[in-house]
Amino acid sequence: xxxxxxxxxxxxxxxxxxxxxxxxxxxxxxxxxxxxxxxxxxxxxxxxxxxxxxxxxxxxxxxxxxxxxxxxxxxxxxxxxxxxxxxxxxxxxxxxxxxxxxxxxxxxxxxxxxxxxxxxxxxxx
Amino acid sequence: xxxxxxxxxxxxxxxxxxxxxxxxxxxxxxxxxxxxxxxxxxxxxxxxxxxxxxxxxxxxxxxxxxxxxxxxxxxxxxxxxxxxxxxxxxxxxxxxxxxxxxxxxxxxxxxxxxxxxxxxxxxxxxxxxxxxxxxxxxxxxxxxxxxxxxxxxxxxxxxxxxxxxxxxxxxxxxxxxxxxxxxxxxxxxxxxxxxxxxxxxxxxxxxxxxxxxxxxxxxxxxxxxxxxxxxxxxxxxxxxxxxxxxxxxxxxxxxxxxxxxxxxxxxxxxxxxxxxxxxxxxxxxxxxxxxxxxxxxxxxxxxxxxxxxxxxxxxxxxxxxxxxxxxxxxxxxxxxxxxxxxxxxxxxxxxxxxxxxxxxxxxxxxxxxxxxxxxxxxxxxxxxxxxxxxxxxxxxxxxxxxxxxxxxxxxx
Ligand SMILES: Cc1cc2nc3c(=O)[nH]c(=O)nc-3n(C[C@H](O)[C@H](O)[C@H](O)COP(=O)(O)OP(=O)(O)OC[C@H]3O[C@@H](n4cnc5c(N)ncnc54)[C@H](O)[C@@H]3O)c2cc1C
Ligand code: SF4
Numbered sequence: 001x002x003x004x005x006x007x008x009x010x011x012x013x014x015x016x017x018x019x020x021x022x023x024x025x026x027x028x029x030x031x032x033x034x035x036x037x038x039x040x041x042x043x044x045x046x047x048x049x050x051x052x053x054x055x056x057x058x059x060x061x062x063x064x065x066x067x068x069x070x071x072x073x074x075x076x077x078x079x080x081x082x083x084x085x086x087x088x089x090x091x092x093x094x095x096x097x098x099x100x101x102x103x104x105x106x107x108x109x110x111x112x113x114x115x116x117x118x119x120x121x122x123x124x125x
Numbered sequence: 126x127x128x129x130x131x132x133x134x135x136x137x138x139x140x141x142x143x144x145x146x147x148x149x150x151x152x153x154x155x156x157x158x159x160x161x162x163x164x165x166x167x168x169x170x171x172x173x174x175x176x177x178x179x180x181x182x183x184x185x186x187x188x189x190x191x192x193x194x195x196x197x198x199x200x201x202x203x204x205x206x207x208x209x210x211x212x213x214x215x216x217x218x219x220x221x222x223x224x225x226x227x228x229x230x231x232x233x234x235x236x237x238x239x240x241x242x243x244x245x246x247x248x249x250x251x252x253x254x255x256x257x258x259x260x261x262x263x264x265x266x267x268x269x270x271x272x273x274x275x276x277x278x279x280x281x282x283x284x285x286x287x288x289x290x291x292x293x294x295x296x297x298x299x300x301x302x303x304x305x306x307x308x309x310x311x312x313x314x315x316x317x318x319x320x321x322x323x324x325x326x327x328x329x330x331x332x333x334x335x336x337x338x339x340x341x342x343x344x345x346x347x348x349x350x351x352x353x354x355x356x357x358x359x360x361x362x363x364x365x366x367x368x369x370x371x372x373x374x375x376x377x378x379x380x381x382x383x384x385x386x387x388x389x390x391x392x393x394x395x396x397x398x399x400x401x402x403x404x405x406x407x408x409x410x411x412x413x414x415x416x417x418x419x420x421x422x423x424x425x426x427x428x429x430x431x432x433x434x435x436x437x438x439x440x441x442x443x444x445x446x447x448x449x450x451x452x453x454x455x456x457x458x459x460x461x462x463x464x465x466x467x468x469x470x471x472x473x474x475x476x477x478x479x480x481x482x483x484x485x486x487x488x489x490x491x492x493x494x495x496x497x498x499x500x501x502x503x504x505x506x507x508x509x510x511x512x513x514x515x516x517x518x519x520x521x522x523x524x525x526x527x528x529x530x531x532x533x534x535x536x537x
Binding site: 008009010012013015016017032034051052053054055056058063064065066068069070077080081084098116117118 | 162169172173174175178179184185186188189192270271272273274299300317318319321322323327425426507508513
């Protein structure tokens with residue numbers, strides 16, 4: 001039994017259209033990828049699709065009420081909303097800077113939530 | 126009057142990259158003027174990742190990407206005036222600034238235009254119906270949500286498939302709102318394929334192509350929109366009307382370069398890009414006035430904005446030292462299938478970077494640069510879409526003086 005599916009590779013802005021024939025998680029035919037990361041992407045999509053996410057969390061004492069955060073590594077797609085729930089519990093206090101770990105190993109998925117903006121205390125700004 | 130070698134108008138990615146590169150080329154007297162409290166431009170509100178893959182080979186969020194340039198500029202001791210808006214630029218390069226301590230006039234030897242772009246609202250203006258609250262452009266909704274912690278609504282409809290709208294569809298969904306649909310009047314999406322995939326398909330948000338909002342319903346707050354399918358001429362097809370209740374309508378119908386100051390300075394604009402006519406050095410029709418980034422032509426990727434701004438520094442530095450740049454007498458024109466090209470004229474004595482967008486999606490194709498009968502360069506592509514800017518280097522070796530150059534696309 002083989003299936004056909006067309007993928008849009010999201011690894012880089014080229015967004016190649018990749019035509020595949022596969023059987024379960026085995027790729028039988030693959031066409032359209034401009035580099036080999038495209039094939040890795042399709043393999044990942046067939047077995048365990050992963051995404052990174054970004055969000056923002058409330059911060060006190062800064063010039064802005066929010067501080068942006070992101071994941072350091074992609075997580076399984078089905079875990080996205082579980083991770084969002086954890087991110088939504090976070091409260092920060094200024095000052096913070098880029099790379100500061102807000103949640104280590106979120107939901108045990110091997111990815112950290114880190115700060116992506118430098119926010120000094122309001123008086124220092 | 127204060128004098129400066131270079132005044133850069135706008136402290137976004139384009140302005141910052143140009144400043145850093147000028148400083149590295151020993152042009153010490155550089156001033157960045159930025160309207161906002163902080164440097165960084167629009168990227169401060171683009172908190173998703175995917176920035177920097179081309180420039181740094183790593184994926185950053187918008188604020189992280191900007192910070193790299195802000196840090197570099199600070200380390201090099203580049204002067205920046207923030208909370209200061211340039212309100213006029215004269216043809217002889219006098220910059221008038223409204224700063225916190227009052228109006229200032231600065232005489233610059235060279236000016237770099239890096240004011241970015243603004244969002245279009247055209248299309249929305251033409252929709253009949255009332256004008257209740259709850260209608261936002263995608264970028265404004267993005268700043269409310271990502272900078273000021275204000276959620277714009279719960280039941281959301283998006284008009285236009287521009288990248289910012291797509292990014293916001295995902296953001297709304299992650300924050301618990303319900304994005305009902307995205308409607309695009311054209312038969313193809315205007316955003317990048319990867320954003321259709323990771324922002325809409327991942328969250329089962331439907332995209333309706335060849336559909337348009339034809340009526341806005343609501344008194345104080347928007348209550349819903351009426352939508353219809355459109356024909357090839359973009360006229361609504363009768364009998365296809367559908368009603369979508371919603372409390373928020375987001376417009377993502379494109380960006381337009383911000384060129385009021387350029388016009389004041391007498392810079393000639395290209396009707397195709399809505400930005401300045403430039404030569405291979407990114408010099409505009411006013412000698413010593415350069416442009417880069419979204420003020421010149423709308424970019425989809427900040428990486429290319431940075432690279433473009435860095436590339437003009439060499440010529441701007443040469444202009445400061447020598448007072449002029451080589452004449453550019455060879456015109457470049459796009460064929461009708463190509464929406465626009467940058468640059469629009471060249472000297473023929475230097476290699477240059479060509480940027481263009483096709484007007485409509487084409488499959489396997491060849492882009493050909495020709496001077497008269499002579500082929501200067503050709504590039505084969507698996508596909509070309511309006512959402513994606515195409516860029517490649519062109520060598521001056523085969524170019525002779527005088528005759529204009531045409532850039533065409535051939536589907537194969
Ligand atoms: C809402 C929005 C979202 C975007 N999202 C993405 C994205 O997700 N990914 C991506 O790669 N690209 C995105 N873009 C494209 C983005 O604009 C470019 O990547 C990049 O930020 C452009 O850099 P720039 O320096 O040309 O313009 P900008 O970043 O817009 O910077 C222009 C700066 O000039 C300042 N300015 C303007 N006029 C004056 C004046 N008269 N006086 C003083 N200062 C002035 C502005 O305040 C601003 O800081 C987005 C664009 C917009 C509008
Ligand atoms: S296949 Fe390679 S070039 Fe194509 S989108 Fe994926 S990573 Fe980019």
